[in-house]
Amino acid sequence: MGGFSIWHWxxxxxxxxxxxxxxxxxxxxxxxxxxxxxxxxxxADEETKPAAPPAQIPASTETTxxxxxxxxxxK
Numbered sequence: 054m055g056g057f058s059i060w061h062w063x064x065x066x067x068x069x070x071x072x073x074x075x076x077x078x079x080x081x082x083x084x085x086x087x088x089x090x091x092x093x094x095x096x097a098d099e100e101t102k103p104a105a106p107p108a109q110i111p112a113s114t115e116t117t118x119x120x121x122x123x124x125x126x127x128k
Contacts, residue, residue, distance in 0.1 A: 070078060 073081075
């Protein structure tokens with residue numbers, strides 16, 4: 054079992070062109086290129102954005118009530 058030779062690839066290319074036509078193949082490759090370009094642009098945008106600060110977890114109402122009660126007792 055060997056690898057594919059140049060003749061195998063030429064036959065595959067010929068079959069693809071016959072099945073899909075020249076216009077359809079170029080359209081597919083154009084869409085593929087646009088997708089790669091968009092992906093690269095999205096990755097570049099993500100790298101330049103600063104990291105969002107971590108979300109602060111609000112204190113529970115029990116903790117807040119206990120803190121306020123201790124403040125009033127100290128006064």
